[in-house]
Amino acid sequence: MKKYILILFSVLGIFFLNSCATDGDWENENGGQFGFKIERDDTFIEKGIGETNQIKFNIITNYDFSTIPTTFKFTTSLNGSLKLNGQTLVANQEYTFTSKNNIFEYVGNVSGTHNLKISVKNSKGANKDEEFSLPYSISEFTHTYTGGTAQIFQGDDTQYLMKITPGSGQPTSGYEIKFNSYTGTIKLNGVTATTGQYYTLPNIDNFNVTLNTNTAGQGALHYTIKNSTVNKDYSIQQEVIARQITVESMNISATTVAPNTAMSLIGVIKKTPITGNNNVQYKTWISSASNNNTSGIQNTNNAYVPYTLGANGSFNYTMNAVQSGTYTYNVQFKDEYGNESAIKTFNVTVENSLAITTPATASVTLQRTATSLNNQWFQFDIRHKYNGANLNVAAQASTGNGISKIVFELNFNYEGQVINKTYTYNYNNFPPTVDLGNTNTNDGYQLGSWIGQGNTHMISASNGTYTVYVYDKFNNVVSATGTTTVNVIQ
The missing domain is CATH 2.60.40.2410 (Uncharacterised protein PF12988, DUF3872)
Incomplete structure (x- = not known):
């Protein structure tokens, strides 16, 4: 039994040592x-x-x-x-x-x-x-070049002055160059060259290759030089620095607005290194919305749109607030090489343009009169009259908005029929607040009349309903409904 235990510990010990060695190698590697x-x-x-x-x-x-x-x-x-x-x-x-x-x-x-x-x-x-x-x-010949030691940015022309030196007793003519691969444009002595094609080099002591690429990072030109007996492969490695596009400043015209209000983004966009090319692209989008409406403020739906910067890189973009809500609004830029700026973000609240601030009420008054005819107690002229309505509501529009009109539509029941009334109040100067303050319509008229032998033709009426509509200057509307109270004076 002791022998088996000893073997077990030996195996576990070897496994432990190997594990430690492996861990150590990993640690040394990283x-x-x-x-x-x-x-x-x-x-x-x-x-x-x-x-x-x-x-x-x-x-x-x-x-x-x-x-x-x-x-x-x-x-x-x-x-x-x-x-x-x-x-x-x-x-x-x-x-x-x-x-x-x-x-x-x-x-x-x-x-x-x-x-x-x-x-x-x-x-x-x-x-x-x-x-x-x-x-x-x-070697039969050697090839050297100078150039490419300065910083290389996307889109820069980088020139390399090249030379071929034949070995002792080797031919001084019959040399050709072929460009095998490069992510960009190649020019040989100022003329655009095509990859995979040999070009004769009449002056091996001095010829020029110009490279230009929009691809940032490490890249290389691979090329071959040959004479009648030998061909040799070469490469020029480049570290191409990405250009930068930055939002130097960006402001939004307002962070609290009303629906249908025009808004703007105004800023300065900087391209580094500075070039004469003022063309950029921009995109705008809503990344969060309290009402789940990613079109609650006009935007490009995260799609880039071309734009030409103004003097000193100025940028001006106009959009409209559409629907009330709280939004996270974003703008980003891209240059002609595909480099993107940091995202500039704004939190914008589009306030409800219109609200009823004092609950609406509506009531009507009906009056009955009975006048004796020829001073005879048994014969009366009985009349039912509509004295008008009493209307109450207050409303408020948000900043930059105004109220254009209030409409009350009401009804009530009288003598087995429904009487409908509509009252409209227009406000051509679009005040930000309106309060009807128990306005009396004062539009009384006679509903009916009877000649009777008794004073018994009472008013039969009951409550109805109303709906009040409040419109802003953009024709947005809020409404409320309730009971039309009927008051009867007998």
Whole structure:
């Protein structure tokens, strides 16, 4: 039994050690919170002495690269030179990276395999060594170029002055160039070139290639140079910087408005670097609405619309408030390269344009009179009269609005029939508030009359209903209903 237990612990111990080793390897690979890894080129074709090898060297961090200084130094086994951002570097001297994406340029000056080692560390103690094997030999010809060391932005023309140097005893004519791939436009000596086609190089000592791309990030031109006996592949790597479009300022005309009110966004849009192209695109949309109506304020429904900026980048956009509610209103911009600005957001309340502030009431008064005829007590002139209605309601319109009219539609029951009445009050100056304040219509008239032998023809009437309508100057309406009270004077 003890033997089996011992074997079990041994197996578990091996498993535990292996697990720890694996965890340790993983930690070393990622470096923990302040660790990093290098994204790099691995395979390099043989170059002629004096030709340039471009080496992609991107630093992938577990943290914000800009917050922690990162340095490097290098060594090489054979005579050669290393450049970064156009600066020639000295071996074993420490330099600070200014960008996490980098393209080193190495030129070998002697034949053989140049073993280049770049050692990287950050201020938190994380470090890595990267080694590169770069083969160089004497070649029938060598190819060199200058240019492309300045910052390259989307849409910029970048010129490269190129040269081919034949080896000793090699031909000085019959050279051609073919551009294999590039995401953008290529010009050879000022003329647009097509990929996949060879072009004759009459002057190998001085020819010009111009590149222009709208694609930001790392990219490369791949091309081939050949003579009658040899063809060699080359590449030019580029780090193209995305242009920026920013909302320098943006204001909305009001954050509380009434329905059908015109609103505007006024601001300044900045494109960096500055160009003479004032064309942009904008889009607007509602991301939240208290009434679930994403059209409650006019917008482009999240679709981009072309726009030409005014002087100094000025922007002016007009939209209408449509329906009452609370909205989150957004605007965003895009430049000609597809770069988008940050989103500018506003919280807007479209107030109900109209509200009944004092509950409506409606009542009518009916009166009965009985006058004796010829002073005879047994014969009467009996009359029923409508004395008019008493109407009460108060209403208020929101800022920028006004009340155009109030309409009362009422009815009541009299002698087995329904009597309908309509009263309209117009307000041509569109006041923001109206209060009828128990207005009497004073429109009395006789309903009926009888000659009777007794004073017995009483008024038979009962309550009815009413609806009151309040209109604003945009013809929006609110309404209320209730009971028409009948008051009878016998």
